[in-house]
Amino acid sequence: MxxxxxxxxxxxxxxxxxxxxxxxxxxxxxxxxxxxxxxxxxxxxxxxxxxxxxxxxxxxxxxxxxxxxxxxxxxxxxxxxxxxxxxxxxxxxxxxxxxxxxxxxxxxxxxxxxxxxxxxxxxxxxxxxxxxxxxxxxxxxxxxxxxxxxxxxxxxxxxxxxxxxxxxxxxxxxxxxxxxxxxxxxxxxxxxxxxxxxxxxxxxxxxxxxxxxxxxxEDIGRNYPLPLIAVTSSDRYQLLLALRESPHAHSVYPFGAELHFTDDRAGADPASVAAELEAWMKSHGFTDAAAHPIAAGIEDSFIDRMSTPARRAS
Amino acid sequence: MNFRVLRALLKKEYLQIFRDKVMLRQMLMMPFIQLLLLSSAATFEVKTARMYLVDNDHSETSRGLVEHLRASGRFVVVGASPSMEPANDALLSRDAGMILGIPHDFERDIVRTKSAKVQLIYNAEDGALAGVTNSYAQQIISAYARDLGASLRPMVAESPSIDIRTRGWYNQALDYKDYMIPGILVQLLTIIGTLLTAMNIVREKELGTLDQLNVTPIPRSAFISAKLIPLWTIALVELAIGLTVARFVFDVPMRGSLLLVFFAASLYLVVALAIGLWISTAVDTQQQAMFSSFFLIMIYLLMSGLFTPVRSMPTWAQWIAEVNPVKHIIVIMRAVLLKGAGIADIARPLTILAVSGAIVLSLAVRQYAKTSR
The missing domain is CATH 3.40.50.300 (P-loop containing nucleotide triphosphate hydrolases)
Known part of the structure; x- marks a missing residue:
């Protein structure tokens, strides 16, 4: 065996x-x-x-x-x-x-x-x-x-x-x-x-x-390469559109009741990225928006891989 | 071969066949309906020809000729006139199928020269119809001439010079049914053998069950046998039904050995089934299987001598007919049923069937092995 x-x-x-x-x-x-x-x-x-x-x-x-x-x-x-x-x-x-x-x-x-x-x-x-x-x-x-x-x-x-x-x-x-x-x-x-x-x-x-x-x-999300932030807001769709235009957006997609935001600065501290993001959202009119860092799950990992296969392959 | 596996496969095939009530009913009805329609409706026999009469003689003899034609029951007079104009119109408008023209000196010529002319004009849009009508008319007219010869003999020295007597052997009444029914039974065997086999196997491809079967240790030989044996038996049952109908409903003669008929049919079915198997390896859907089978069956039947004699085909077509299994089984069926031929008389077509069965089956099995793993 x-x-x-x-x-x-x-x-x-x-x-x-x-x-x-x-x-x-x-x-x-x-x-x-x-x-x-x-x-x-x-x-x-x-x-x-x-x-x-x-x-x-x-x-x-x-x-x-x-x-x-x-x-x-x-x-x-x-x-x-x-x-x-x-x-x-x-x-x-x-x-x-x-x-x-x-x-x-x-x-x-x-x-x-x-x-x-x-x-x-x-x-x-x-x-x-x-x-x-x-x-x-x-x-x-x-x-x-x-x-x-x-x-x-x-x-x-x-x-x-x-x-x-x-x-x-x-x-x-x-x-x-x-x-x-x-x-x-x-x-x-x-x-x-x-x-x-x-x-x-x-x-x-x-x-x-x-x-x-x-x-x-359970290990698949462990190697997630970028800071991942969960975002909530009452106006999810408008926020999604707005976040996609935000300065450090790598990817933004709906995830259950939340949005998952991936920052494009590898190695940045997730907590400060989340705080910065929350401030950005509030300044753009999403007054009830909240952001907190999370660990990536298999789905996040998969979406990341699917959207950027070239980066993985290299 | 593992017989336990084969038995399981056969059981499954028969279960599926007998569970499909729609197909089963159609398969049982097919011999009846095909025989009924094709043998009584699709016939070259001409029941009544509509005749337009242009009698310029108005003599005893000309009236006698018309009377003879009418008395045969095959001709009705639908109009008469002294000139050709209205006759031509009647032919054109299809009110009449033929014109009988009797010239002015008809009776006088017969009495004086013992020969006279009549004119027969046909609408030959349908060549076969015109031909058959013509041959009826010729027969009746020459019979009438013989009668006249006899009755005129006291007055004239010679009787009419030509006397043709026709006699059809093995099918004395030239009964179209006797000739067609053996062929129609062959058509039935071909459809079941080729079409149903191809469809049956391709259905498993379409449903995906073939993949499921392929991931089992079922040997190819068992799979193919289990596909062919049930349809082989069903086709033979159909043949039995068809022969029963032919014998008791249509009174088709059965002079030879029925055992020989079934033996030949069994051999022929090997070819038909193998062709079906072959088609199934080349196509992916039942629709494609149906189309390919129909295409092949049409060619087979048209070039088989079922509808038109092989001898009247061009040489190249006769060569094709020679390798056409349908031709040989039709020859055998007609020979055994109508002529009472024995196994020695049909040894040649029987051998050809056996050899083509072996060749086509082994090619089809090889092709099947190539296209599936």
Whole structure:
């Protein structure tokens, strides 16, 4: 178990003229939840398709469970569970038929895999005779996860599993992933949502086909390079416009009920920057405006990276 | 091949097929409707030709000729006049389909020279229709001439010189249905074999289920077999339904062995299914699959001898027809059903089907392997 569960080295992939992945390298350890976080079109799905042996990389190597994704595809296929981004089960088959079909093609039975899937499958078992296309989004996702798990894979690839699922089901889903991790399962999951990134053990930020940073989610904001100030005001929109024109604005964007202001003077003392900013705002007519320094979160970090990829790359 | 996996895949395919009630109903109705429409509506038979009469003789003999044509039931007189002008107008306005012109000296010429002329003018906008009408008229007129020869014999020395007697073998009544129905059944097999196979596989591509299947240890051989076997069986069931309808509703003769018909159809279906598989590897959507299949099927059917005889095609087209599996299965179906041909009589087309089945299937499987991982 000393080798990493997934090893990706210098993987690149082009589709005609579009670069989908550009020199990607990372490792995933056994038993961790590894998140690939990035906007749509960042290349996450292509990476999943390479790791699940569906697509060949143009260059670079990758192994899953020590098996080469190009040469050992059949060995990989019987040991991974894959849940594509789009619901890809048979809508015209019932819940039970889908599950037993996927068990059979992995040369096993639902009974043998039941222990592992029970916490998830039990919730949809009352609808076992319902056609899969008549399930709600959350139930479809549970069925898909059950089908991906029924053969007791050693590693699970989940491509944006919570897209189109309500907030409660999303939270439940992540609780289930943590339960699964307890059994020793390695999970590689992609998501466009920052709150979900926080529930991964490690996160890889991916954008524009490049990997930006790999860290535990709580560490991702740690390297935020500039002073970050949270600003509140009753007139948020006018303030946003005004702050963008202020002397040291690097970036300003709404964040929940606040605005997050990044000062362009690296190394400046955040407290004095905040005080200076508050004074500037008051002098510009935003009498109720308040500013205080904050630590950057993963979302701030991500927005920063997305807006200035060139600075990171250099 | 792992039979447990194959069984699971087959079970899934049959479940899906039998759950799609709309498709199932259509597949069951298709043989009935196609046979009914194509065999009784799409026929070259000309029931009644509308004839305009220009009789300038007004003799016993000319009236006899018209009477013969009318008595055949194939001709009705829609107008008559002594001059050609109104006759031409009737032809132009499509009130009449043909003009029968009888010259002034018709009876006299027959009595004196034992030969006379009549004029037949057709509206040949539809060439096939005019041709068929002409051949009916010729038959009736020459039969009438024979009758006249017989009745005139006491007065004249010679009987009419030419006597053509036609006899259609294997389809004595020249029944259009007998000729068309075996071909229509082949068309049915082709549509199910090629179109449904291509659509069925591409649907999995479209839905994304193919990706899900590909990240399982399902061997390609099992996947392809599970796709082809159900449609192969369904096509044979369709053929059975079609043959039953043909036998008991249309009274199509079945002189040869039905077992041989099914054997040949099974071989032919391998080709049709493999073409469907091939199409599925080249396209990404069901719409594209449908279009490509229709395009191919149209060419196949037009160049197969189903509607027009292969012998009347130009040489290059005859060569294409030679490698067209549809042509060979139609030859076999007609030979076995209408002529009662045995396996030795159809050995050549049967071999061609078997060989093309093996070639096309292996090419299609290779292509499938190339386009999927």
């Amino acid at each position: 000393s080798d990493p569960a997934v090893v990706v080295r210098n993987i690149s992939k082009k589709f005609e003229t579009t670069v989908a992945l550009d020199d990607i390298s990372f490792d995933v350890s056994h038993g961790e939840i590894f998140g690939l976080v990035g906007p749509d079109g960042a290349g996450k799905t292509t990476l999943f398709r390479i790791l699940t042996t569906l697509v060949l990389p143009d260059s670079g190597t990758a192994t899953v469970l020590g098996l080469d994704v190009v040469k050992d595809l059949w060995a990989i296929r019987s040991r991974v569970g894959y849940m594509p981004g789009k619901f890809s089960l048979y809508g015209d088959l019932t819940v039970a038929e889908n599950l037993s079909f996927f068990a059979s093609v992995f040369r096993t039975t639902v009974k043998e895999g039941y222990n592992l899937i029970a916490p998830i499958y039990r919730q949809i078992e009352p609808f076992a005779e319902r056609r899969a296309d008549q399930l709600s989004g959350g139930m479809k996702q549970k069925l898909a996860l059950s089908c991906a798990l029924v053969h007791r894979p050693d590693i699970l690839f989940l491509d944006e599993p919570t897209t189109g699922v309500d907030a409660v089901s999303r939270r439940e889903f992540w609780d289930q992933l943590h339960t699964l991790r307890e059994t020793g399962l390695t999970i590689v999951v992609s998501t466009p949502y920052m709150d979900e990134a926080l529930r991964c053990d490690r996160v890889a930020l991916i954008q524009g086909s490049r990997l930006l940073e790999i860290d535990p989610p």
